[in-house]
Amino acid sequence: MKKIAIGQAGGPTAVLNESLVGFLDEIDQDVTGVLQGFQGLVEGRFIEMNPSVRNHAKASRSVSGAWLGAGRYALSEADMAQAVGNLKKAGIDTLAFIGGNGTMWTLRALSKMAERMNVDLQVIGIPKTVDNDLAETDHAPGFGSAARYVAHAAYDMSKDLEAMRNFEQVRIIETMGRNVGWLAAASGLLKVHENEGPHLIYLPEQKHDAVKVVASIREAVKEYGFASVVLSEGVKLDARTVTRKIVNGREVLGGISEQLAELAEAELGIVARADILGMNQRSSQLACSNQDRIEAYQAGVKAAELVRKGVSDVMVIFRRAAGSKYVYALDAVDLDQVVAGGERALPDWFQEAPEAYHDWLRPLVGGDEVCVPASALASACHHPKIGGMRRNIEK
Template sequence: MTGNCLIAQSGGPTAVINNSLYGIIEESLQSPQIQKVYGARRGVYGLLNQDYIDLGQLSKPQLEMLRMTPGAALGSWRYKLSTHEIEIIVAHMQANDIRYFYYIGGNGSMHVAHLIHQAAQKKGYELNVIGVPKTVDNDLTQTDHSPGFGSAAKFLATSILDMSMDIMSLPKSNRITIVETMGRNTGWLAASCALGMQQETGIPLLIYIPESPFCEEKFLRDVQKKYEQHGSALVIVSEGIRDGAGRLIADSALVRDAVGRPQLGGVAGYLKDVITTQGAGLSARYILPSIWQRSGMMFSSGVDVEEAYLAGKHACYHAKQGINGAMVTLQRKKRPFYAVEYGSVPLKEVAGKEKLFPLEWYDADSHFVKAEFFDYIYPLIQGEVSIPMKNGLPAYQYFIS
């Protein structure tokens, strides 16, 4: 099928999302059936308003710089689409002879891609829709892991190791340090902080994930015990932790985002206040890595960078093979050494669904992860990336205005 292709990025960006973009662009520019390669500015906004950029006009150095640039170079936008707006997007694609559409994003984005695929089929318009996985939350189903997770995990683990070095430097004046991670309803990122304790520091670490009910009274007892034994403690809380009834901790302060989901965050501040007011004289502070954990390119994983790039290329391979309405998957091969193979799964099987952290990998009594998780995550954080520098700072490449 001959025509143009369109690429969009969606949801929260990652340190490696532009590697998937680069992989799609590179492969599409080499494909004889692709006439023009477009990118939609600001994700859904560009799709709705036909705000496209001709990616084929960019120079080779500009494109190559994408591989070392965090954030979404095309831009993203959180917006809940109506059925009518999905139809408008398909009409715009038809008007521009878009025959291949690649959507880089998480489970919500895969839902939108599925709706676009269905709308094109209903209209009788031949459009090949392929989703490319991306999320630091690692909550996409049907794939061993998602590009973006490994780098965010490496960033957080490095941060925890650095923090523990600082805490050890002041053994007589420490307090409880609470670090809040992203992850929405899953604890993958919070669990990854355990990697920072694999070097012996003597600083106790407690990890709380959404999949295991949070008990405030037990939390206070655990913190008090660790402090009495060690004089300090590091506490990792996922932004989406819930109590036994399924209620978000500190939910009274939450608002809704542009797509109607609770805008998570603030649980670390809440727990800091719980400790200082109810913790028998303990002092506490909280640290919010916030968006830094998903944009820290200096700590990105070499494996993650390469897999994101290859996920983009395989999206094009799948499209050329006639695969449609599907998402690229990464599946771990059963070998003595780490390797993945790239497959595909229908969008309807991943759209809007979440992969939770396995409770069999988590010890709810000690609030720490088990050996199986370390076996899973260590391969994903391997390798370093050399960032091009200018005047002592990273040199990045963006397209959006």
């Protein structure tokens, strides 16, 4: 019988624990938990998830954060060897991790290290990211809830500014997203009328000239009496990246909204405020999407199925079928492809046609009109090594 371990890594999401519970529900045997992500793997921090421990984990399925602990930890070659050695010592031959780009890169590296050390290790990646920047998958659990939060926050804050325009004329709202604009672009989802905010949305995928940006803000204030502006933390004005600090070798982006607010005030002689949405984007249960929760759980279940089938070096993915109904299949793709794909940018066609993007996005953010799951369908999508699972949801 396999001895299986599971961990969580990277930044948490509102639905991260659903994937853990889905995996535990589907695995009909004891599982070892890896505490505090890859750092815990290097340090050999394991917990046996007996029925009592599992029940505690399941009770936290709708709680934000990471029940096992997550965080960021860059592994050296020596750390990789130590981690594989710890797994071998504990008799663990299957490792599943829930995470984003960094997690998938690390899983692939651990697999290669195990091969070099002649250690038999099955590796499975379970996707999660609020940025939606994982390659090879239509979307990832965590993104739908974060997008829902951003859409509501941007709309509500724009209405607040509209009411206060005799006191404050410009609001610059900064979202997460790192180097891609999926989250920032979601800010326009609830906008119906042209005069409503956000009036201007800036994405990292595009080049932005500071003079032209300020001129656009001036025009919005002239036209509507106020300007609601949304931009991603990864936006560059005049090709300059704003970095708050570097932690464990990773740039922590943020602060571009403050720079733009100062520039707008200086150039336009108006009152401008910077609002950084912060960690609520990825952790808010108030904005959690029901559909996101369902899919996060299903991703964990699918990973457990892959474990039973002996498939290795893959990540669970979501495939979406074309058409007016939201139809998706759970499948898997090789980790090599995920890593080679890098950060997945918002496609040009979504940048050029926001309504098309909003149509694509609506099922993911959930809501009574789109979030009721229908019965499972036979999948037409298959990884070469496995079968798929499909769901159908009316828009």
